Amino acid sequence: MDPVAPTLSAVPGPSRRAIGVDLGGTNARVAIVDDRGQVSRLTRVRTDSRPTVVDLILDLVAEVRESGTTDLGVGVPGQVSGDGQRVMSAGFLNLAGTDLAGKLAERTGLRVVLDNDGRAALTAELAVGAASGARSCAMLTIGTGVGGAIADRGEMLTGRGNAGQLGHLTIDPRGPVCRCGRRGCLEVFASGTSLHRMACEAGLPTPVDAFALLDSAAAGESAARAVVARWAASLRAGVDIITALVDPELVLFGGGLGEAAARAVGLAPPGSSWYSTRTAPAALGDTAGVVGAALIALSA
Amino acid sequence: MDPVAPTLSAVPGPSRRAIGVDLGGTNARVAIVDDRGQVSRLTRVRTDSRPTVVDLILDLVAEVRESGTTDLGVGVPGQVSGDGQRVMSAGFLNLAGTDLAGKLAERTGLRVVLDNDGRAALTAELAVGAASGARSCAMLTIGTGVGGAIADRGEMLTGRGNAGQLGHLTIDPRGPVCRCGRRGCLEVFASGTSLHRMACEAGLPTPVDAFALLDSAAAGESAARAVVARWAASLRAGVDIITALVDPELVLFGGGLGEAAARAVGLAPPGSSWYSTRTAPAALGDTAGVVGAALIALSA
Numbered sequence: 001m002d003p004v005a006p007t008l009s010a011v012p013g014p015s016r017r018a019i020g021v022d023l024g025g026t027n028a029r030v031a032i033v034d035d036r037g038q039v040s041r042l043t044r045v046r047t048d049s050r051p052t053v054v055d056l057i058l059d060l061v062a063e064v065r066e067s068g069t070t071d072l073g074v075g076v077p078g079q080v081s082g083d084g085q086r087v088m089s090a091g092f093l094n095l096a097g098t099d100l101a102g103k104l105a106e107r108t109g110l111r112v113v114l115d116n117d118g119r120a121a122l123t124a125e126l127a128v129g130a131a132s133g134a135r136s137c138a139m140l141t142i143g144t145g146v147g148g149a150i151a152d153r154g155e156m157l158t159g160r161g162n163a164g165q166l167g168h169l170t171i172d173p174r175g176p177v178c179r180c181g182r183r184g185c186l187e188v189f190a191s192g193t194s195l196h197r198m199a200c201e202a203g204l205p206t207p208v209d210a211f212a213l214l215d216s217a218a219a220g221e222s223a224a225r226a227v228v229a230r231w232a233a234s235l236r237a238g239v240d241i242i243t244a245l246v247d248p249e250l251v252l253f254g255g256g257l258g259e260a261a262a263r264a265v266g267l268a269p270p271g272s273s274w275y276s277t278r279t280a281p282a283a284l285g286d287t288a289g290v291v292g293a294a295l296i297a298l299s300a
Numbered sequence: 301m302d303p304v305a306p307t308l309s310a311v312p313g314p315s316r317r318a319i320g321v322d323l324g325g326t327n328a329r330v331a332i333v334d335d336r337g338q339v340s341r342l343t344r345v346r347t348d349s350r351p352t353v354v355d356l357i358l359d360l361v362a363e364v365r366e367s368g369t370t371d372l373g374v375g376v377p378g379q380v381s382g383d384g385q386r387v388m389s390a391g392f393l394n395l396a397g398t399d400l401a402g403k404l405a406e407r408t409g410l411r412v413v414l415d416n417d418g419r420a421a422l423t424a425e426l427a428v429g430a431a432s433g434a435r436s437c438a439m440l441t442i443g444t445g446v447g448g449a450i451a452d453r454g455e456m457l458t459g460r461g462n463a464g465q466l467g468h469l470t471i472d473p474r475g476p477v478c479r480c481g482r483r484g485c486l487e488v489f490a491s492g493t494s495l496h497r498m499a500c501e502a503g504l505p506t507p508v509d510a511f512a513l514l515d516s517a518a519a520g521e522s523a524a525r526a527v528v529a530r531w532a533a534s535l536r537a538g539v540d541i542i543t544a545l546v547d548p549e550l551v552l553f554g555g556g557l558g559e560a561a562a563r564a565v566g567l568a569p570p571g572s573s574w575y576s577t578r579t580a581p582a583a584l585g586d587t588a589g590v591v592g593a594a595l596i597a598l599s600a
Binding site: 136150152153155157158159160161162163164165166168169170171172173180181182183237240241242244245246247248249271272273274275277 | 457461464465472
């Protein structure tokens, strides 16, 4: 395991602490998190480093567990049951239908709650991050794909368990076919994969460094300007639609390309003054998932 | 005033009753509604029949008020403040900035709560209508324009006060300019106004009878088929986007064209099996607004 620089904090009074786990496609993270969102013992491991996801999580928990910890929250890249116990679908992790919370509870003696990883990240941003104090917020997670979550009146939208699929807003019904089967979803224009493809097509250097690309565009380099303008326009179209539907106080950009995307979207004005809202980068970086998962466990 | 056929109900036990008012662009409605959603003394009057909206509502309240009624709910076609006291914007009613609840409370001695008319209608459908038993539901109101509301876990989304502008989902970024300033909103393809325009352009008889149009299309009449296919496709595109974002158990179609729209959308399959959801007509017709306004007042 790679220990990641922990944010050790002096806790002024007694606080409740939980273990947060964030299951990603490539890396899984674990940390101890207190009820103020302070992180300690943050550790990362490759997702494929253990034969099963259950083994992986058990090892992560063993790594950080301390006396008195009774709660474990796990953020899953997919859909979980309404009671936070079962994984309903989780693409690449091959966990669909698993009573993951039950298995982990049996093996650890901890109280276990699962939630979607996007909702976990937004929970953390609302509690102690860039959306602190907001009651309504949408978060677009810009990475290999585009995900997200929506909060209203401080609560996460769930729908049937799959609310917040913000990558699958239709941006252009004549656009390329998306992996979901529809055409022109936000994901096919705004993801890191798409940004890479657009840069390739424009003859720009790859792999893409999004900040270097933004700087080249700002300096007037025409190929970079064209790619950034298309990226910005698709991000803005997504923000406009989200604003029409859920009218959030702000829209956060998280994920590996979150900061760059927040800068890019500022280059494209809202399609109408009716639907302007504040946009900002997420604040917690790659700790949002573990913090949110632990906070959800503490409040369950 | 035109008395409308009332739904008089034998109430089996003691129940709480409130006055509900639904302010529309053309007509305003008032009724006594009990906490089970049973309606009595439903009355309708033209919105322009009194010099001010306050006078109009006072007359409506006087018409139906009975001893023991302490609560008044008013559905407003626009945005209200988070505390349900002030009108923030209400287009044609010229009420922006008004402490409408305060004025009405002072003049009637009733407790007064305002809410958006789309949220009031969905509140009623969730409580005693077509979404009864559902926890998550979106409602598209298809009339002169297209409005709506969204509920998740039984609660209405509010955002900054303006959530649920479902008429302003982008369906086609190259489409006609909408009154909101953006291009290709759902409203410019799916409203009654748009259906009328499409029928005119296709040389079909106007004013449009939506059910006759659907019947002609079903019988294979080519101009009708083309118009209905375009209408259905735009409604379906809206449902797909709503489903990606909020993943509701069902999407209801209300408003004057609600039943026809629910039939039309059934003709266009979801853009992807990922985002299929149930669609249905709303059940309460033009009483949804008064019922919802009263229920909101009773639960305030």
